[in-house]
Amino acid sequence: MSNLVGVPTVGMIGGGQLARMTHQAGIGLGVRFEVLAEGPDVSAAQVARYVTVGDYRDLRTLQDFAAGCDVVTFDHEHVPTEHLHRMVDAGVTVRPGPDALVYAQDKGAMRERLGALGVPCPRNRPVADVGDLDVAAKELGGWPLVLKTTRGGYDGKGVWVVDDAAAAEATGVFSAGIPVIAEERVDFARELSAIVARSPSGQAIAYPVVESVQRDGVCHEVIAPAPGLPEHLALQAQGIALQVAGELGVIGILAVELFETRDGRILVNELAMRPHNTGHWSIDGAVTSQFENHLRAVLDLPLGSPRPRAPWTVMVNILGGEYPDMHKGLLHCLARDPGLRVHLYGKEVRPGRKVGHVTAFGDDLDVVRERARHAAAYLTGEIDE
Amino acid sequence: MSNLVGVPTVGMIGGGQLARMTHQAGIGLGVRFEVLAEGPDVSAAQVARYVTVGDYRDLRTLQDFAAGCDVVTFDHEHVPTEHLHRMVDAGVTVRPGPDALVYAQDKGAMRERLGALGVPCPRNRPVADVGDLDVAAKELGGWPLVLKTTRGGYDGKGVWVVDDAAAAEATGVFSAGIPVIAEERVDFARELSAIVARSPSGQAIAYPVVESVQRDGVCHEVIAPAPGLPEHLALQAQGIALQVAGELGVIGILAVELFETRDGRILVNELAMRPHNTGHWSIDGAVTSQFENHLRAVLDLPLGSPRPRAPWTVMVNILGGEYPDMHKGLLHCLARDPGLRVHLYGKEVRPGRKVGHVTAFGDDLDVVRERARHAAAYLTGEIDE
Numbered sequence A, B: 001m002s003n004l005v006g007v008p009t010v011g012m013i014g015g016g017q018l019a020r021m022t023h024q025a026g027i028g029l030g031v032r033f034e035v036l037a038e039g040p041d042v043s044a045a046q047v048a049r050y051v052t053v054g055d056y057r058d059l060r061t062l063q064d065f066a067a068g069c070d071v072v073t074f075d076h077e078h079v080p081t082e083h084l085h086r087m088v089d090a091g092v093t094v095r096p097g098p099d100a101l102v103y104a105q106d107k108g109a110m111r112e113r114l115g116a117l118g119v120p121c122p123r124n125r126p127v128a129d130v131g132d133l134d135v136a137a138k139e140l141g142g143w144p145l146v147l148k149t150t151r152g153g154y155d156g157k158g159v160w161v162v163d164d165a166a167a168a169e170a171t172g173v174f175s176a177g178i179p180v181i182a183e184e185r186v187d188f189a190r191e192l193s194a195i196v197a198r199s200p201s202g203q204a205i206a207y208p209v210v211e212s213v214q215r216d217g218v219c220h221e222v223i224a225p226a227p228g229l230p231e232h233l234a235l236q237a238q239g240i241a242l243q244v245a246g247e248l249g250v251i252g253i254l255a256v257e258l259f260e261t262r263d264g265r266i267l268v269n270e271l272a273m274r275p276h277n278t279g280h281w282s283i284d285g286a287v288t289s290q291f292e293n294h295l296r297a298v299l300d301l302p303l304g305s306p307r308p309r310a311p312w313t314v315m316v317n318i319l320g321g322e323y324p325d326m327h328k329g330l331l332h333c334l335a336r337d338p339g340l341r342v343h344l345y346g347k348e349v350r351p352g353r354k355v356g357h358v359t360a361f362g363d364d365l366d367v368v369r370e371r372a373r374h375a376a377a378y379l380t381g382e383i384d385e
Helices: A017-026 A059-067 A081-089 A098-105 A107-117 A130-140 A165-170 A231-248 A290-298 A326-336 A365-380 B017-026 B059-067 B081-089 B098-105 B107-117 B130-140 B165-170 B231-248 B290-298 B326-336 B365-380
Strands: A009-013 A032-037 A050-053 A071-074 A124-127 A145-149 A159-162 A180-184 A188-198 A204-206 A210-215 A218-224 A252-261 A266-272 A312-319 A341-344 A354-362 B009-013 B032-037 B050-053 B071-074 B124-127 B145-149 B159-162 B180-184 B188-198 B204-206 B210-215 B218-224 B252-261 B266-272 B312-319 B341-344 B354-362
Touching: A009 A017, A009 A059, A017 A032, A017 A290, A032 A059, A059 A081, A071 A290, A081 A098, A098 A107, A098 A231, A098 A266, A107 A124, A107 A180, A107 A231, A107 A266, A124 A130, A130 A145, A130 A165, A130 A180, A159 A165, A188 A231, A188 A266, A188 A290, A204 A231, A218 A365, A231 A252, A231 A266, A252 A290, A312 A365, A326 A341, A326 A354, A326 A365, A354 A365, B009 B017, B009 B059, B017 B032, B017 B290, B032 B059, B059 B081, B071 B290, B081 B098, B098 B107, B098 B231, B098 B266, B107 B124, B107 B180, B107 B231, B107 B266, B124 B130, B130 B145, B130 B165, B130 B180, B159 B165, B188 B231, B188 B266, B188 B290, B204 B231, B218 B365, B231 B252, B231 B266, B252 B290, B312 B365, B326 B341, B326 B354, B326 B365, B354 B365
Parallel strands: A009 A032, A009 A071, A032 A050, B009 B032, B009 B071, B032 B050
Antiparallel strands: A124 A180, A145 A159, A145 A180, A188 A204, A188 A210, A188 A252, A210 A218, A218 A312, A252 A266, A312 A354, A341 A354, B124 B180, B145 B159, B145 B180, B188 B204, B188 B210, B188 B252, B210 B218, B218 B312, B252 B266, B312 B354, B341 B354
């Protein structure tokens, strides 16, 4: 606890880049920020003062960490739901709470609940074993099917597109006895994301709906706002996110990943209850970033304006490539583009790993996108001119 | 040193709010940031990972601290100049270096040098003792005179306006044998500030010239850009700052505090070679903040755009008042103004102490200024509606 009057302590479980950027956003709010980190040198641990190294799967570790915090929140969704219930029972303020968070942790529970709420989703059903799949395929509109483990997947992991039962069996997921749901493969025009923040007092704000471009199942580029999105779809997407946040009792950031179908509908793909890669543009592109609004929400402080500060903001992820030295590339990128915003995560470069992102903003989408893409490609070593 | 490839280590001497905000700005650049702090819980030490507690007046402490850094820079100007020379002689990269920094440390040296460069300053001369004052008064245009200790003054400390020799003697500064300069009291219309950043390779950028409103010798409000400033004066002010930075070999931020006289001239009041209170608006109001550009400069990275992001940005300092609890007031201020930007420094509230600042930006100066003023007044307890 801080010895300054009135200063709250926020504990974040997980020390990745989301915790790193949340800490950065909280410095101005004057909060005391504690991290339960996977190791002494993970991304957030390099930049924050109060770091506890420990295993988020261990209840005792979680309880000891929470004892020093006014509120506990998350950098990821991997803390066991039953541990969170035990913490809540012991009086810890956990935001979002386990009753909400379970819908970001368990895709089966999420699909069932969203279905009950009438929220548009791809057709889906749980499948108990390979024998179920032909029935599932009939019900969901035929092969190919998308198989998803209900827990533990992220960034394309735990997700397979399979053409038939043999391919499904080859994933190994059924023989491992892991719970799986099957979904129709949606013929989408593009992916969108609607991010909202919601506080315990019920206040909520919605960021502009963005377009999210994936590469190999990993978010690669985000354009804010989504170009050419009809207003009714933007409003529907924001409405869905606000409805889901309210009905599920989410506190903090809720990111709703969406498909925009070729026939003009939107369908919910995934939920995340934490600052999200599709909201990183807001650090430089919005009046209040998603990281600051996450903190404000979990502290029940009034939420900040999500208004964009430029007509167009484009964020491109820096995915680890051939070159281990990010700093060398900075010389070129910063000299070429004095308006470029760079966010490095302090992570060792490994192929495909998210090690940072760049953001550009301005009046002309083509120019802004080219600036962000060039910088990201240069920093990863994809191009060298 | 970081074990990540290519990551430079920046050491900042002094752990106040300038170091705190520099650390915040450096997180995205991925630098390793080390602080030599006055105590374990000072402003910057609450939010940074690598904190050394030690006395900046002790050469050995400085040398040990510098041994782990690629470059050493400053949160304040109080490190003894001779220590800095010893560090440079020992191979430490000190930015700004002592040959430049001395002009921010010693007002006598500054006045002499600026005079030699032909930079417009108030008339001034060193005074050895009280007996010198009548001659000085004649030379400088008569009483009252402004007396300044050549070293150690800041925020109005070490500065007196005196009406006659008796009043000058009553300051006690002459009997203490402290070196003093006398200056004419300038009949100024307002105070301005011109901030530039300069890198070792000679690149420099200039922020828009701002108006700085003082209260009791302490910066209270900053308006960016300075309203109604004729373009030729704005260009002259930026030109002076760029000239001084170049001639003196400043690396990093140089803030030039200026008087705009009632007869339409500008005169240099003070120099600071570090991020400056009159540049705090740039965190939320410019594409690249003064803190990030200070880091880029001392690392010899290309400088970022100083372009403003809104027509008007107003920063108001939060000076400690009656209420020790800053966080209570946040509820009101953030609810009233979702676009308000708040920066608290984690400092215990004491009357008159700078404990934070607020920033507002927008299209209408009157509205923007009212928003920032209201929030600051509320947070300090000056108003409670």
